[in-house]
Amino acid sequence: MRALCQSADLDTPPVLPVQVAYARAFRPRLDAALPYAAQAERALEWVKETERREQMRRRVRHRALTDAQGLHWIWHELARA
Incomplete structure (x- = not known):
């Protein structure tokens, strides 16, 4: 990723753990009224x-x-669920 971004003269994006990325993908679909746990x-x-x-x-x-x-x-x- 770093080499690709450098060759395109772009900043390297942060790399997230897979589970964190999954959580961010479907977080809007969770019921905010439920307790966090x-x-x-x-x-x-x-x-x-x-x-x-x-x-x-x-x-x-x-x-x-x-x-x-x-x-x-x-x-x-996860994103389409």
Whole structure:
């Protein structure tokens, strides 16, 4: 990422842990009326279930492209839920 940004003369964006990025993706969909602990529990369940469904998809593991596709799939599922 750093090399790509440098070659395009752009600042390198901060890299977030995957779970933080997921939480930011679907945070607007959480019920703000619920206590924070309930929101956090719901978010964790949501991510774990989506990750479990992604693991069930048939694909080669531990290759950059397929791993990135798996992360993209989870992100997409969380964002559209």
